[in-house]
Amino acid sequence: MPLRLPMPRAFLPLRHAVFRTLWLATLASNIGMWVQNTGAGWLMTSLDPAPLMVSLVQAASMLPVFLLALPAGALADIIDRRVFLIGAQAWVLAMALLLAVLTASGSLGPWGLLALTFAIGAGSAMNFPAWAATTNELVPREDLVGAIALNGIGFNLARALGPALGGFAIAAAGPQAAFVLNAAAFLVLIVALVLWRRPVEPRGRIPKEHLVSAMRAGLRFVSASPAMRAAILRACTFFLFSAAVWGLLPLFVRQQLGLGPQAFGLMLGVMGLSAVAAGFALPSLRGRLDRSGMVFWASIGICAAMGILAASTHWAPAALGMLLYGASWIAAGSTLGASAQLAAPGWVRARAIAIYQLSFFGVMALGSALAGWVGGRFGVPLALGAAAGLGAVAAVAVRGWRIDSVALAPAAAAPAPAPEPEAPDPALRALLGEHSGRVLEVVRYCIDPTARDAFMAAMQEVRRVRLRSGAATWRLYEDVAHPERWVELWTVESWTEHLREEARRTDWDRAALARAAALHRGEEPPEAARFLNVVP
Template sequence: MPFRLSTPRAFLPLRHATFRTLWLATLASNIGMWVQNTGAGWLMTSLDPAPLMVSLVQAASMLPVFLLALPAGALADIIDRRAFLLGAQAWILAMALLLAALTATGSLGAWGLLALTFAIGAGSAMNFPAWAATTNELVPRDDLVGAIALNGIGFNLARALGPALGGFAIAAAGPEAAFVLNAVAFLVLILALIFWRRPPDPKGRIPKEHLVSAMRAGLRFVSASPAMRAAILRACTFFLFSAAVWGLLPLFVRQRLGLGPEAFGLMLGVMGGAAVAAGFALPSLRGRLDRSGTVFWASLLISLAMGILALSTHWLPAALGMLLYGAAWIAAGSTLAASAQLAAPAWVRARAIAIYQLSFFGVMAAGSALAGWVGGRFGVPIALGAAAVCGAVATFAVRGWRIDSVAVAPPASTAPEPQPEAPAAELHALLGEHSGRVLEVVRYCIDPGEREEFLKAMQEVRRVRLRSGAVSWRLYEDVAHPERWVELWAVESWTEHLREEARRTDWDRAALARAAALHRAEGPPEAARFLNVEP
């Protein structure tokens, strides 16, 4: 029998040519970004070595995600995603070239470095949700989870290579060389996006959403999605305390270990290498632990890693700490990201991912700045030790919020969904984007003996309505006739009402059918729609 080498499972999504091209280009841009971050962090230790200022470099790169992620996600859902991604990369390229020029001429101060780091972070903030949502377009559903994991592997491979490359570039030609390398890397991604021929969006009869209403719809979806809320909470508690390493590592290497930029880059490279190795090991780990368990043990491991760093005065135990830190980071980070992406349907995916990223990047910025303040007052080792202890305590505190507790779809039901009558012809001219709010009503007749079961079913119906676009929802029981119930919810406009059906998933339809099946009268529950009219 001839011997054949099989493709490792982690690499299967790369068989899709477009995904492969964009993945490789994104890998190049991520390497450039880590080169840039390494250069900026090290340059600040020369411009202003105060712990707070050094930690603010990391905060400045993450804060834009907190400020811009939601509008970026909304735009990525409602305009051409390829053009949006091209614009974000062009902005990053321009800011990287400006940073390199100012550094080379000696015209850059500490606050100027923070401002340009913030500007580059703004481009990245626009890029993150759009790229994450694009993955679904590039691979079939069977390869989606693998593609998400491969994106994480690529990011951490860049983390392994970029800091080391940045450290050697700084040693050889100064921080400006790191900034030039970042610009070149983003030029590669721009070229890949130019050659990507994305199929045009299908033209539907419903107009595209506007930015503000799209942002509100994204927020409503996340607030009504238990799986998204759990992923966000677990991510916030994980990244808030683990961000201490990102904010303090340049000072830790320079002052605590007494080493130079090459060692700083290599420390980050050790962490990135461990993350890549852990990424390949995750598929076998998932067979033994569910997603919640993976995040729990990874959170404890990263706390242990920070504790080792806090006690280290030599590069060898520090490297061990960074090794554990990198493995825990990818295990928790990729698991949380996959949970968030799988919890969001296509129509709101970029917005949901943006809100998830907004949350954890925001707490990372806060955690990095907080660690810098503690480090300035009490010393870097104390700050790292405090982060380790607080991180471990927080891990146990949020353990009950399970990210793999997505409910199984309700049993299939033959009960038809309530269908309202068609609009009257004389009102057609009033129905559209500017119609004003639409009140939707469904009337149920429920056996009083099934009251508790009905209320339980309506809890999920409420979440379905809110996820699909409702701005408010109420359920009323007739005090004179306890078998009579009225469900009311409002949407922003007639156009928003038309979007409701397109937004529902199979799970949502099953939940609605489950509630309708409890109706005890002839025919389905009565449904109606009312247009808000100002007298």
């Protein structure tokens, strides 16, 4: 009887066929993207070797995420994600082929390279939130964290293989070869997406959200979610300073080490392999460190890596620095990404992830450009050293912002947190819909004055629940003549938005509402009512 070895924990999500197919196709497209980035960065050192222009290649590839992530996330939440993903890949394929043709014909200048790099980055920006939100559809919940980590491993495996492949392609046939390889890789992903038979979502009684209102709902959710805000802040402080390596690595290899494109690709490959190895070690590390601790120590590690690079003039210590950089990058990046995904419910997941990605890609573009400016004025070693020192200070400063999810304890034997209001009067039903105007919702509580502090604390979380569910405004009033009487008021944009509130609430949200309602005094539950704005 053949001996079956257990599958490593990191590979368990690959048991699911659709996830496995799309993961492999995405791996191919990520390899192509790193080949593209390597070719673009090296081509700019020939077209215009100024440090600022070289660093702008990385900025141009990341800036579209800052500009397009939120509308991309909203679209991925309100239209078929499979169709959306196919369209994004087709755009990248077309831009990569155009870049290859212009490079081969000698018609491409430095600003043209930046423009097409930006266009390719725009396609990737449309893809990122949709793909991240799709992971939850492809694996069961028990494999979700592993699937998120495996996506990070795949990304870093691509980073290990792509730059090395790009370096050799450039040396053998010029930068245009790197751009052709990128186009071929995205064709693989398009085929996989076309073959994916995504289940048709049942058509609900509530209309689909519109783009602008969906974007507003996503922003309100993130602003009212402490876990999302903490993940975004920690990501911004981490990526702002660590982006210096991405902006300066081509010049570091060419000027400080005096090496060629093969060495540039291999340096990136070393970093990627280190990230892959660290990805396999993360499950055991998570048993010893919580998420916040993992990000802190990874931040310290990446700052130490940048310090090593700043002092390196030989490839050996530089390779050691890249090893530490890659391991720290995957440890922080995958932990922060998983925290962001787990903090967002399904209805808003793509938008929340998009805002998270908007934030850290934006600061990466800023950090890369700033590092290029400092490198141009004061030299590459000083720019890397400054990023290392400031990054360590920032990591200590934000250490108190916890990204670990804390479950809300359910309220035992609590009355219904939001009693069902009376049905709308038939005479007004014709006014209720997407264009009804704002709806005011009211809940009246009777609270024992001795429980005032406990009620105020409970209502702070209720406020966040209402805002996360779509409230445009929220207020709490206390009766000055009868301190036991309280009125909670919040508004939503329309009657349709009001109908979406309950579907958007999680079990944690309902538990928070129940804890507040449990403090209500009286035989009847809190009184709820809804009012339609009839005066513009």
